[in-house]
Amino acid sequence: MNETSTTLIQPLEPMFLKKAASLLPEGGNLNLCLTCGACVAGCPASGLEDMDPRKFLRLALFGQYEELTTTPWVWQCTMCRRCVYACPMHVDIPSLVYLCRQTWSRETRPKGILGSCEQALNTPGNSAMGASSDDFAFVVQDVVEEVRENQPGQENLEAPMDKQGAYYFLNQNSREPVTEPDEMVPLWKILNMVGADWTYSTKGWAAENYCMFLADDEAWEKVVRNKAKAVEDLGCKVWLNTE
Ligand code: SF4
Ligand code: SF4
Known part of the structure; x- marks a missing residue:
């Protein structure tokens, strides 16, 4: 028997696929794969770590639990x-990926994602970069004043902060105020031009949520709840998250 066929008859982890199917919407359609490869063609992670979505799913269907739960892919x-x-069969591979991430102990998960989630949990704005609410408010104010002064026609530009009762609550990815503040301006101009009633908030303001990528359900929920509370506290009607 050659090495490949030996690998394929390793003991299965019978409960994993069953559990995965029970957790995924409509069972994730995991058993419906036609091996057509359509998923591979558009996947930005295809070929990385010698893996692609079709291969990953085949591993699951063949019960290769260990490889499935140890591949850094x-x-x-x-x-x-x-x-x-x-996928013509709507096989839910990313949800399977998510479940496999959860089999990694927290300390073995990628440090960058873990650190970003921790930062979000430790700042009132939920910033993955650890930006404080004061810094966020300062940068927004600073940039809006600069645009008003230096860009003709933008003298009335607004970027409201903590505006009670605004219709739209807008989140902002931390990367912009921290590293590329000017990139916030085009959206402000559009909102101003259409007369939108909107606001940023000093609480729950960051748009990103790395706790989701960390596959940490509890932390993910905590971050989302904090942001939802910020929306409610300001009495906003619509929550816009541009992520
Ligand atoms: S969700 Fe994951 S597996 Fe699917 S296409 Fe995107 S990167 Fe690839
Ligand atoms: S998961 Fe879907 S797209 Fe990918 S090979 Fe199977 S049937 Fe084709």
């Missing part, structure tokens, strides 16, 4: 869900 998947949209 699960951390290369961007959770973009392109594979699901491309």
